[in-house]
Amino acid sequence: MEKSWIEILAALAPFVPLFQTFLWVLLCIGLLLLFRKRLKDLLDEIQKRLADGSSVKTPWLELGVPSQEEKAAKLDNEIEEVTKEIPASRLADTNNNSAENFRSHYEEVESLALDAIAKEYNATINKENTRIRNSNVIVDGAFSINQILYIIEVKYILRPIPITPIIGQLHLIRSTLLRDKQTNVKIILVLVFDMIKIKTEYKEELIAKLRQELFYTDTNIPVIIRDFSLQFLKSRLQPLKKADS
Template sequence: MEHIAPLIQTVLWVGLIAGIVWRFHSPIYGLLVALQKRIEDGSSVKAGPFEISDQIKPQDPIAQKEKAAGEVQEVLQGQDLQVELGQALSPVATESGRAAVMQSRYFQAEDLVLRSLQAEYGVPVNRQVTAGRDGGFDGLFLANGRTNVVEVKYFAGRGRSPAVRMSVQRLTAAIREYGWENTQIILALVFENAEDVKSVREMLSSAFSGNDVPVVLRVFTMDQLREQFGVANDTAS
């Protein structure tokens, strides 16, 4: 009898599970179908306290191009590429040639910064994304339950600095409009010249302390990033 009791118990459990599945077959099937459809459509799915938002989508290539062109133009204003970047450009180098040099450096800086942050936080960084009513985010990722919005600014050298404050204001307005909670902005500054780091770091370290959305300042040099990922310096001698 003592050997039959466990068998009976097992049979009862199997019967109970089979009865539940039979009784609630339609609701369970409908739930699974709905869940699969939401995932395929990109709708939000919660897992514990976290949520993958259906707002985030890849930014349109044209919008990416326009944003990058604006960033490059900011850097170009007031800069001397021959002096600051050491490029072998003739004195009569065309404006398009100057822009091409700066664009290459800007894209490299952005790529290496996002790689560095991805390695640091140990999570994938979504690049060039948008939630629909914003100018686009250079990067966005979730770490430790916090949403991180990345903005990369490249400094070729002394001269007029990129519009850092305007960028932070734009991101802050977008984050507040979307109602994103527990979000911070990672403001990543990339410098060609290490000697320029100190003055800008001191100027910006407290500039955004009272911002509605917390701002984390991260400072890099191009040499530091190239060394981290084994990228050769393309400066012509």
């Protein structure tokens, strides 16, 4: 009789890893169901605090408003990236004013892009920039909806540019989030094209290259690409902003 039990256990041995996996799945589902309401309440609070421009700290993520110096440095870097090799006279034409005012023009473009995403997702977005925990990574905005945190990065395209800096920034954001094992996040990359200076063929080529590169470097944090023309944003969203004010 003892021998038969040994034979039975030996026969079941190959199924032990499968049984263990099944138990882990049941445990994860049970924990998710048990803490589902608390998780929803947490993400709702994150959304509220982000909309108010307050910092948010949880065991797995810290979001908040960086200092004025850090925000200025991020804006300076982005402007330098987008205006590199563009003559000052062309920058003056961009905002129908002096080249010195391009900074405020760039901030307006970012604001319009965030408004477009807010309208698409019916969400309230903090526009004061957002910092990710224990890092120097600052993004343009964030919001949460349906228990998912969305991180927003805006890129203004005035001239043909390489995709390397864009991909590099996305990898930096992804790796920072993954370092804390946070995967309930999506990144929205918003591309704003000045279609007076950018050809449609280039726009389509850039987006295709970005999608291809992101496909080959896929992680648990997906990147959603949204593209708008500056002319569209100005015609559709600027009148709404003026009416609200």
